[in-house]
Amino acid sequence: MTATEYALRTDGLGKRYRRTWALRDCSLSVPTGRVTALVGPNGAGKSTFLRLAVGLLAPTTGSVEVLGESPATNTPQVLSRIGFLAQDHPLYKHFTVAELLRLGRSCNLRFDQGLAERRLAQLEIPLDRKAGALSGGQQAQVALALALAKRPDLLVLDEPMASLDPVARLEFLQALMGAVAADGMTVLFSSHVVPELERVCDHLIVLNHSRVTLAGDIDSLVDEHRLLVGPRTTADLDRAGTVVEATHSERHTTLLVRDGGLPAAPGWQSSPVGLEDLVLAYLRRPAGTEVAPTARTEVPA
Numbered sequence: 112m113t114a115t116e117y118a119l120r121t122d123g124l125g126k127r128y129r130r131t132w133a134l135r136d137c138s139l140s141v142p143t144g145r146v147t148a149l150v151g152p153n154g155a156g157k158s159t160f161l162r163l164a165v166g167l168l169a170p171t172t173g174s175v176e177v178l179g180e181s182p183a184t185n186t187p188q189v190l191s192r193i194g195f196l197a198q199d200h201p202l203y204k205h206f207t208v209a210e211l212l213r214l215g216r217s218c219n220l221r222f223d224q225g226l227a228e229r230r231l232a233q234l235e236i237p238l239d240r241k242a243g244a245l246s247g248g249q250q251a252q253v254a255l256a257l258a259l260a261k262r263p264d265l266l267v268l269d270e271p272m273a274s275l276d277p278v279a280r281l282e283f284l285q286a287l288m289g290a291v292a293a294d295g296m297t298v299l300f301s302s303h304v305v306p307e308l309e310r311v312c313d314h315l316i317v318l319n320h321s322r323v324t325l326a327g328d329i330d331s332l333v334d335e336h337r338l339l340v341g342p343r344t345t346a347d348l349d350r351a352g353t354v355v356e357a358t359h360s361e362r363h364t365t366l367l368v369r370d371g372g373l374p375a376a377p378g379w380q381s382s383p384v385g386l387e388d389l390v391l392a393y394l395r396r397p398a399g400t401e402v403a404p405t406a407r408t409e410v411p412a
């Protein structure tokens with residue numbers, strides 16, 4: 112991959128807070144011009160990863176490169192190309208929306224005030240209203256309008272929809288996707304909610320227990336995995352690929368496998384797996400278990 116093909120690249124990236132590793136051995140690339148979802152349970156290390164990516168934290172190990180430079184250099188040139196929306200989209204609650212726009216313009220090299228005003232007018236959010244008097248969904252939209260007005264090349268959002276109801280979530284996602292389609296920027300956002308991701312993302316990173324357990328293009332990842340159902344077994348199976356997860360009922364064994372064909376043993380059937388089931392299987396894996404391909408596969412009991 113060349114420097115222009117990825118917006119963000121990490122190599123052996125790790126962050127430790129005292130004795131707690133929040134992120135370990137993270138080596139991956141986020142492709143340019145795509146929407147990447149960062150998924151993981153509470154405490155998986157998502158915020159840590161995003162804060163390292165925008166230069167708000169310094170790595171304990173390894174390196175991170177954003178748009179060809181280290182975000183830790185904090186030069187105005189790099190920072191003006193990165194938009195960051197922190198968890199719970201913090202705004203100065205005593206400022207009116209108009210004052211927030213003025214602040215955005217004075218702090219950013221290339222701030223498109225007209226763009227922000229047009230977005231807010233479409234959403235019927237009054238400029239003279241104090242941020243603290245807006246609903247949670249409106250505050251999220253104001254924060255998004257401020258971030259988009261920077262016209263960033265990379266927009267990083269930390270659980271932007273966590274506090275929004277389903278209607279506000281949909282409006283937020285539509286606003287985001289509209290902006291991506293218009294500007295072609297790279298978006299990286301963290302989320303707990305897997306079902307929404309397939310509609311809006313083309314790339315996925317799964318973090319669990321402070322480590323990356325799955326990363327890649329969503330279409331390829333879905334294609335590479337299969338659900339195999341056959342007679343109950345805990346024996347080794349030929350051609351079953353790498354078992355990500357095995358579940359057993361009284362009579363059947365169900366395997367979620369990566370890069371695997373049907374086992375040679377009789378009575379097995381193969382079917383595609385949906386993105387949500389795929390992600391959940393990786394999230395259910397215990398800490399310290401790597402998914403490494405093998406030709407002959409032991410089926411966990």
Ligand SMILES: Nc1ncnc2c1ncn2[C@@H]1O[C@H](COP(=O)(O)OP(=O)(O)OP(=O)(O)O)[C@@H](O)[C@H]1O
Pocket residue numbers: 128129131132133151152153154155156157158159160
């Ligand atoms: N400032 C800090 N000091 C000490 N430990 C921290 C600090 N920030 C995060 N951690 C720890 O690092 C780990 C990862 O936290 P992080 O906030 O990155 O997870 P997360 O995936 O964003 O979680 P959530 O979904 O709950 O926001 C957790 O164990 C957390 O307790």
